[in-house]
Amino acid sequence: MKKILVLMLTILLAFSLVGCGDAKETEKTSGSASSDKSSKDSDVAYVKEKGTLVIGITDFAPMDYKDDNGEWIGFDADMAKAFAKSLGVKAEFVEIDWDNKIMELDGKTIDCVWNGMTLTDEVTSSMACSNAYCNNAQIVIVPSDKADKYQDKDSLSDLSFAVEAGSAGEEQVSTLGLKYTAVKAQADALMEVAAGTSDAAVIDSLMAAAMVGEGTSYTDLTYTVGLNNEEYGVGFRKGSDLVSALNDFFAASYADESMQKCAETYGVQAAVIKQ
Amino acid sequence: MEQILEQLPIVLKALNVGFLQTLKLFFVTLIGAFPLGLLIAFGSMSHFKPLSYFTKMIVWIIRGTPLMIQLLIIYYFPGLVLHNPIWGGGETGRFVAASVSFILNYACYFSEIYRGGIQGVPVGQEEAGLVLGMTKGQIFVKITLLQMIKRIVPPMSNEIITLVKDTSLARIIALQEIIWAGQAFMKGSQGISGAIWPLFFTAIYYLICNGILTILLGRLEKKLDYFK
Secondary structure, eight states: OOOHHHHHHHHHHHHHHHHHHHHHHHHHOOOOOOOOIITTTOOOHHHHHHTTEEEOOBBBBTBBBEEEOOEESSSSHHHHHHHHHHTEEEEEEOOOOGGGHHHHEEETTTTTEEEEEEOOOOOHHHHHEEOOEEEOOOEEEEEEEGGHHHHHHGGGGGEEEEEESSSSHHHHHHHOEEEEESSSHHHHHHHHHHHHHSEEEEEEEEHHHHSSTTTTTOOOOEEEOOOEEEEEEEHHHHHHHHHHHHHHHHHHHHHHHHHHHHHHTTTOGGGOOOO | OOOHHHHHHHHHHHHHHHHHHHHHHHHHHHHHHHHHHHHHHHHHHHHHHHHHHHHHHHHHHHHSOHHHHHHHHHHHHHHHTSSTTTTTHHHHHHHHHHHHHHHHHHHHHHHHHHHHHHHSSOHHHHHHHHHHOOOHIIIIIIHHHHHHHHHHHHHHHHHHHHHHHGGGGGGGGGGOOHHHHHHHHHHOBBBBBBBOOOOOHHHHHHHHHHHHHHHHHHHHHHHHGOOO
C-alpha cells in the first residue's frame, strides 16, 4: 500500500512537472508565434485579432465611473468606447490597482491605461503615451480653518504633507523640498489630513473638486495653492502602434467636435486640450 | 450621521457584492486546500527521500514567502515573462489566479497541521491495526483519519479564521473583494466620494463571519469530544 502510494505520488509529481514544462513550452511557442505575427509588430493587429480593447481604469469620477446600471461612463470611458468602435473592437473596462499599471500593461492583462493619467516622467519613460488631451493641476489641501495662512507656495515650508506614492503630487513636493509622507492613494492622503496625521495633502485638481467640501466626509478641508500645470494622456505598451492610432482618433474627434461634446457632458470642457 | 444614513443603502449593496467575492474565494480555497494539503502531507512524510525533500522544499518556498508576492507572481508572471497572459485581464481571470495562489498557500500550511495530527496518533493504534490484519490503507482510513481530524480541529480553526481575513490580500491583483469595495468610496464611487466610514465598516462583515465560523467550529470540536 505504501509503495503504491509513493509510486502514485511520484507519478503525480512527475506529471505535474512535465505538465508545467509542456505548458511553458507551448506558451513560449504560441506566445512568440503570435507576437511574431502581430503583437510585437503591431498592437493594433493584436487587439483586432482579440476583438477587444482592454482598458485599465480606476473608479475616478468624472473620467471613469459607473452609472446606476453598472455601466462604465465618464469622459475617458466614453472616449475609450468611441476609440474601440473606430478600431472595430469591443471596449472592455477592467479595474486595476494603480500601483501595478505598468505590470498590467506589459503582462498584457490590459491594453491601455486610460484614466486621467498625468504624464509624469515615470509614466512617459515606462509607457508609450498619446498626445495630452486634458489639463490638470496639483493643488494643496489643508483644513479650512487654516486655509488663510497657506495661500502661496512660500507659506508651505513648515507643513508636513501626505501625497500618493509615485504621483505627480509627490514629484511636486519633493522638488519643492517639502516634508512629506508617501501613502497608497490620493484618498489616503486626504484621510491623513482629516485625521490630523499630516498637515496637508497634494492631489489632482479634477479630483479635489469632487472629493473635498460639502457632501463628502471632508467638509472641513479645502484647497488653496496650485503647484503646477500638467496634462493627462493615455498610456500603451512601449512601441505600440495604438498610440498613433489614438492620436489620429483624437485629432479627428477634436476636428468634428465630438470630443468637446463628450467633455461637456461631464463638465470638463474647460480642461480639454486642442488636438 | 444623516449623511451616513443616506449613503448606507448604496454602500451596503456595494459591500455585499464585495463580500460575496470574499466568501467565494474563501470557500474555493478551503475546497481546494483540504485535499491538496493531505496530498502534500503524505509527500513530506514519505520514506521515498527525493519525494519528501521535494515536497518539503515546496512547503518551505510557499510558507517562506509572503502571500502577496505569490499573488503577484502567479498573476503577472505568465504575461510578463512567458508573454502569454493565461489568466486574462477580466474579473474571472483574476479570481482564478487568486484561487490558485490561496489554495497552494493554504494547502502548505494545512499539510503541516495534518502531519502533526497524523504523527500525533500513538503508534499503538497502528500496531493494533496490523495485528488485526488490516492493510496500511485500511489503518489510515479506519483508525488514523478520525483521530487525526479530532486532533487538528483547533489548529485548523485558527487557519480557517485567518483565511477569511487573508482574502483581503487579493486586492493587490485588483480582485474586488470587500476591502476594495469599501475603499472605493474614499476616492469616489457611485456618487459617493470622500467617504471614509465604509472602509472601517467592512470590519463588521469580517467579525460576523468569523463569529459564525467560531461557533460552528466549536460545535464540531464538541461533537468530536466523545472519544479521546
